Structure formats: C-alpha cells, structure tokens
Amino acid sequence: MSSDTTAVRYAGIDIGSRTIKLVVVDSSGKILERFQSDTGFDPMTTANALIAKVSFDKIMATGYGRNLFELSFDAPTVTEIKAHARGAWTEFPDARTVLDIGGQDSKAISLFDTGKVKKFEMNDRCAAGTGKFLEIMAATLGFELAEFGAQALAAEKDLLISSMCTVFAESEVTSLIARGEDRKEIARGLHTSVIRRAAGMINRVSSDGPIVFTGGVAKNPCMVQLLAGRLDREIRIPSDPQLAGAYGAALLAAEARA
C-alpha cells in the first residue's frame, strides 16, 4: 500500500451494452472524476479512450464487457449485481433493496445491512423490459428517448400493452397506432408494462423499505413515478443512477487494495 493513501486513485469501469461508464474515487470513496461514452460496436476501443483520460492506481471492471476487459488489461472484475449494490448502498446506507434497469438486463437485489448481496433476480435470455425495450418502443412511436418518459407521464390514461417481447410489443404498438390511439397513452402503457415486470422482480427479493433505482432507465421520470405508485414504496435515485455500477466497482477496487 502507498504510504500516502489519500493520493491513491481507484477506478471503476462499467462496460454496459449501451454505454461505458468510468468513475475514479479517492481512498475515502469521494468521486474525483466521471466519464461516460456510447459503447458502440468496439467496446475495448471505447474503453481504452475513456481510461486514457484519467490516471488511477487500481481499476476494477464490471458490466457485460468485464471479461473482455479483464483479458486486455489484467484487471479484476466484479458482476454488475455486486457493483450496483455497492454503489447504491454507499450513497444510501440504509437501503436494503436495489433495482437496476440497464440497457440489456434488469436486476432486483436485496442487501444485508452490511451492503452485501442477500438475494437477486435477473432476467434470463432476452432483453424484455429493459432500456433497450424502451428505446425501441420510443423509436416506434417517434419520440426522442430523452422525452419519452415525460410524454408518457403527460398521458391521461394507460393503453394496455400485453406483450413484453420487443418484437411482439412493436407489432402491438403498430396496430394501436393504426387504430388511431393517442401515442402518449401507448407510451404510458409501455412504461406500465415494464414496471409490472420490475415490480414482480422486486417483490421476489424484498417486501418493504425504500428502493434505490439505478441504471439508465432510472433517469426516466415516468418509470420512477409508476414504480413508486405500484409498490407504494419510497424510490430513491442516486445523483447519477447510470454511474452506480462504475462507482460501486471503483469502491470495490479500493477495498481490494490490500
């Protein structure tokens, strides 16, 4: 260990399916730097470009590209589940439940009071009910992704969407459009269907207490409001929910320093 521990910098890189996030913390866990970039089709080049921007002593990788990163950089890795749990718990130490909806996967995690993972649920196989689903549905309805949640929130009612499969939901949406339905209401229905699924996952891991909502989808105001309403539980959003995994990985890199 360095004698001047305050100067040691720990990085966490979260190589997600849609974006790569990089966070650097000091040994007290304070965030020094943060970066984010679209993953693109060549994640390692993007990751390289990001880490070239910062200096650090130790790095820990997470996200679906972690194993590729591990090979290229000989860095330790941690799963998204542990990384998001750690990032969320550090910002909200009384949190015992975390919901992470990312580009490709969604996870509900319950924690011990030490912040350790107690139990988790994760989608298997396909990306139904994730950020990618919402992205494709926004495009189908002609909304900018950044506006999608706000527009859905402005709808007066939900239009029931029964399919969670992206391809099936897209044809369902197409027929609703053809029927002349209000696209905001369709958007609201799509959000509700994702929330139904997420709520089911959460209920399988924990039944009460506040929920920390992480991942890119937590930036969508309609998702947050619908989730709170459906579960009647307090929803807490980290200062930058998309960075929770990278932040958690950086904190874990610091812990692994011995």
Place this chain on the structure above:
Amino acid sequence: MTTDYTSMWQELGLDLAGHDALLNVLGTAYTDIYLSQKNRPEGMGYFDFVMSEVHGLRIKELMDEKAAGRKIIGSYCVFVPEEIVLAANATLVGLCSGADFAMEKVEQLLPRNTCALIKSSFGFKIGKVCPYLESADMIVGENTCDGKKKAYETLGTLVDNLYVMDLPQTKTDQTRDLLKAEYMKFKTAVEELTGVAVTPESLKSAIDVVNAKRAAIHRLSALRKADPAPISGLDALLANQVFFYDNPARFTESVNKICDELETRIQEKTGAFPAGAPRILVSGCPQAVPNWKLHMIVETAGAVIVGEESCVGERGTRNLTADTGTTVDEMMDAIVDRYFQVDCAIFTPNPQRLDHIQEMVTAYNAQGVIHYGLQFCQPYLMESIPVEKALEEKNIPCLRVETDYGMEDAGQLKTRVEAFIEQLR
C-alpha cells in the same frame, strides 16, 4: 480415436456425416471443457479414454456381446432396474441425450416448448446418431413426467422395440404394489427377449454387481467432502454420467482406483481447486452427456461443485438394493423397495427430496445450492420455488437456474452464477 469404426456405424444404420459432425463437436467440447482443467487427478485418464471411445470401443464391445448372443437394452431413466436386466443376461445402457441435434426435424413431432432432454433424445433418433439406440434390442420408456410419457407414444412410431413401463406418482402401499407389478412384468419381458430365466443365483449376482458400482460412486462422492476438493465437479459429474454407459465391473474397478488416488490427494491437501473455494451443490434435473454447461460456468468462475442432487448423481445412485433375499420374489421386493425411494419430482408430495438436498448441503459442506431446471421441465421447475424458500429459511443461499442445451443464455447465466458466487464469498 485410433481405430476406424466407420463400417460398424454403417452397419448400425447411423447417418455417417451427421455422426461425424456430432463427434467433432463433442471432441472439441471435451477438449475445451475437460482437458483444459488444471490439477486433475491422474485417474481421470480413464474417463478421458472412455469419452474418446464412447461411440467407438464401447459400441464395439456391445456388438461383440450381441454376436455372442447377449441382448442390449437401452433406457432413459434411473427407474429401469439394471439388476433385472443383468440377471436375465442382458446389458443395460443409457441412451443418448444432452445435446441439441436435428432440432428442426424434432419440432415436426414434438411441440417447440418441450424440455431439452426429451427433444434431444428424439434428435438423436431422428438424426440417426446414437449407436446405443441403434444397437439396442429393447428400448425402455417409462411413464414419468407428462412430457416423457406422451413423447413415448410418438417414439413408438419411430422404433419397433419400445417397451413402456408405468410408474406410480405417489408413495403408498398401493402404488408400491403397482411398481412391483410393473417390475415383474418387465422381468418377464426381458426374460422373453433374452430367452434366459432370472434365477435366485443370477439375480443375487446382479444385485451384487450393481451395488458394487453404486458403492464405488458413494466412495467417490464422500471424498468430495474434503476441502480442498480433490476432484472437480466436472470430473465427478463425468463419472456419474459414465455410470450409465460403461461395463459395470470395469467402471467399479476404475472408480475405486480413482478413489485411492483421491485419498492420497486429500492427505497431501492437493485439490482440484484451492482450499476455501466456494462450495456449491447442484440440485435438480438430470445432466446427460454432454450437458456440462452449468458445471463449466460455475467452475470457470472459481467455485467448486461438491455434489449433484440429480438422477445423474446422488438421487440416482444413493441407495443400495438390500441383499438379504434368497428367493427371486424376495429379491424383487428388495429391488422395488430400493427404487421406490428415488425421490424424483414426478412424485407428489415429494418431501424426501427437500430433506435430501438439506442433508447433502450439510454433508458436503456446501455454502449454496444452484437449482438446475431444464426449460419446460414442469416437475423440477415447480419444485424449485419451494426448495428455494425452504433453503433460504435456513440461510442457505439458492440460485434458481432455468436453461437448456443451447448457449444463447450463456452470458446472462455466467453473470448470475458469478454474482451468486460473490454472494457466497
């Protein structure tokens, strides 16, 4: 493989091109998954040889047995009593499954949402790539789950030698009588096939042979209690898989030999994994060769599998047949009693299985359980939720996995398994 078995496969009516392709995939998978493991016991060389000759030398042996007038009986389930088959001078072999083959043709006969195990066994038949099936003089189906019992109705149209055995689904005196009646009927059918009557002597000797094989596997399992684990879960799984194919006497001898080596390794604290590696029990659906997917994912992530609560594993092998009987009928009773204890999820209710999982967790000092379910396998998937709940009440972490033989979910499965291992560390 050193010998050319082409003419033998041709005589069996195999599709040579398809069969070559299958063996290539199998060989590559074996090299990648098995031979790449570190710190393997030397005795595993035996199983490496068995696997390299699984469609070669072993089939040649079966063909030689047939030439000498012995019959070959193929089965899909641990409920088919090997004792009866051996006592009537026939050989029992497990039939092929465990990998996807000819799926587009299978889906013309079975619904797409049928479990991988059933679809696979059909694929091997339709694709003509299972020499065990093609050499069998009798194929035994058994009415276990709904999927299997209905699938045998269709399999019966593809083969001319299918014998279907009924099985109870509850455990009462009445249903024990049903099992006994079915086993007596099966004995008669096998005797008719071989022309050899089961005698007290032949049945006694058969019970001894099968018990010895099980005892060897029990010895191997018990050695997995050590930390560091002297053998990987992958290698132990292979031993449990080869149990269904190999010559019983040779298998017993070879497993005992490996056990001798493992005892030395335990004394010397030589492990397949470092001491303190997270220890996991796998529980659930059977894993036929070459279904090594879950074990591979778990063990490449740094945890060691210390037991299989499975038909290919301890559920299938744990009980011995009592050798106290002197008449055929007494021995048949002992056989019925032995098989009636198998706690397959087709039984309702099935509390013994949950007890056994908890016993295994304690005995093998496992820190967590991965419940392995094949997609669309209702009995085991239905049991997975109560199993998970019961384990969690005892603070034993449990991960429920639902998968098939394809690799499309490998990424997500790996993440979930790794997160589960992080939970145990």
